[in-house]
Amino acid sequence: MVNSSVENIDVRPVNKKENRALFEKREKIQPKKARGNFRRLKWIIMGVTLAIYYITPWIRWDRGESGPDQAVLVDLARERFYFFFIELWPQEVYYITGLLILAAISLFLVTSLFGRAWCGYSCPQTVWTDLFIFVERMVEGDRNARLKLDKAPTSVSKFGKRLLKHSIWIVIGVLTGGAWVFYFADAPTLLRELFTFEAPVIAYSSVAVLTATTYVFGGLMREQVCTYMCPWPRIQGAMVDEDTLTVTYHSARGEPRGPHKKGESWTDRGHCIDCNQCVAVCPMGIDIRDGLQLECITCALCIDACNDVMDKIDLPRGLIGYDTHAGQFDSNPERKLDIRFIRPRTIAYGLILALVGAVMLFTLLNRSVLDVNVIRDRNPLFVTLSDGSIRNGYTVKILNKIHETRQFQIEVVGLKNAQAWIESGPPIGLPMIVTVPADALSSYKLFISAPAQNLPGKTSDIDVVVTDFKSNERDIQETSFKGPEK
């Protein structure tokens, strides 16, 4: 008699390489519910990540009169990105590059330490698929019930269950897309507008597109996104080495596998009783006993499933567990994990991470709140005035990056007897003082004229100096003054 406490499941790892023809209709995977520590951890991470996603746009942040009070906001219309105390202008997108580098290297570091932890626990595709499977289980029951339902003839109750399931999925999709758009506009206002049909078309279409992708990716395509669409499974191979912790089937301990009857001896055989529980829970439709494979997202649910089995047949847990490559070949059930966290690879990743982080922090802390651009007129290069002197024209752009109106003085240094004035400013001779509104860019037409005999040559170097009246913050821009051939 087969060990009565463990059910032997008739399941085929549909996504197993040998079982997968190049052109074959997808066979739907019906993962069984797993119970255990990793399942619990995954519920918690799902809760936390979803909470971050849904709550973030609603956090308020005081930025004074002229700034939005939303902590995280991508303001496309006004071309600003707000993130708590950070505020970025379009010309500072390199911070985003820095952020992306940080994210990529962190991912590399985590992957080299813990394998595809990102995939298994926090990737949106995983989190939402998990949520969708949860809904499916709630409505249609666990694996066996779902299989039966699939085979059952069309009936009102089957149709009702299907309808309910897909409706909930679509609601989740709408909520997903709905939360996304709040990152791009004032959340409370947009929420009201969404319901009163006053929101911009782009908001509705974004919600619609994201609803569709959420529904299709989480409900219909699921593991296919990871297996066929996502580049990450391919890249991970370069980050994983023999010291990386991954979900591992201890084959030396488990093999030779085979059904086991209660009371039978464990000598001359492996600990795997071939119950297929690990295959049944796998959302990717593979068999972990084939070893580390591209399709495995290391969700660790097979660990939970097998530990459950080991408990029932009174063997030590961990036939499937987090282990390094070497673990496969160690038949000792009490095997001690010897993890080398510090390796050349992790040191390199860590250094890059620290370096990029430090550079970003430095530039962020020293981010100037004044930016000046001086653009010389090129057409015409210079103008001869009636008294024979030479005039050049410039466009001076002043970016005031704080939420306060500021006054600046513009000065020109480096030309003898030069006169400078602003087209729309005070009359010639008076100091050039301009007022730039809070959080804004102002543009001024600057003219400089100098007697031709004072010019050293065709081109003279000059400085345009912009000084904040109050704080004395100063920005010096080098430019040139052009005249006729001497």
Added chain:
Amino acid sequence: MSDKVEKDEVSGTDTTGHEWDGIKELDTPMPRWWLWTMYGTIIWAIGYWIVMPAWPLISSHTAGFLGYSSRGSLEQELADATAAHAEDRNALVTMELSAVKNNSQLYQFALRGGKSAFAVNCSQCHGSGAQGAPGFPNLNDDDWLWGGDVDAIYETIKYGIRSDHDDTRIGEMPAFLTDEMLTKEQINDAAEYILSLSEKREDMAAVDRGQDVFMENCAACHGDKAKGGRDFGAPNLTDAIWFYGKDKDVILRTISRGRNNVMPAWVDRLDDATIRQLALYVHSLGGGE
């Protein structure tokens, strides 16, 4: 070809009955998604013929139910843009030109509009940077033939100079040689005198003779001191700016044959708001008075 369709053993697909050297061609059907896409495009095309302009006729084309045309949509866009600016344009038309500068938002609007109107209408003669060319004034400098305050510029643009408009301003540079008012020698003397106003000349006798010629014939318009006269659009002959170039040959030619260039009147071609934008823009180029 045989009448009975033969099936391929391996794939279970029909064969076409063609056979070359023992190789038989399979009659694999089109993938269904492909077929449906094709049917879909056919249906789409039929719908397109009905609602959009599609078929050429002898002198026109089928218009389609939606009545779309790219020319129409451009006109609509232009009308929308003008309508969107209606408020600013009205304000421009009703306001004193010299006061516009105090309203920075309106002023910016005027400068931008003026810049693009300039590129379309004026740059052909005055250059894209308004830098001018011989015979076409540089609008960046501070030398103005007919006045350089914004109202004077406005009037110049509106009615033109020597244009066919009734209100145009006219000044004439006569052809002293062609019309036999002066001899070649007199003209040479006058040119010497004019050049002596801004640089050293060698032939002082000619300069002296030229001064007399100038006083008799030129001073009426250009002024006793040759500083020019805006009533006639007569240029200042003492400054560093030369309308046609500071070259004796050019000056001789100007006096001998006269110069009467034309600035068209824009009042019938552009609306008042645009002319005002142009005036403000030209005034802002650095030489405005």
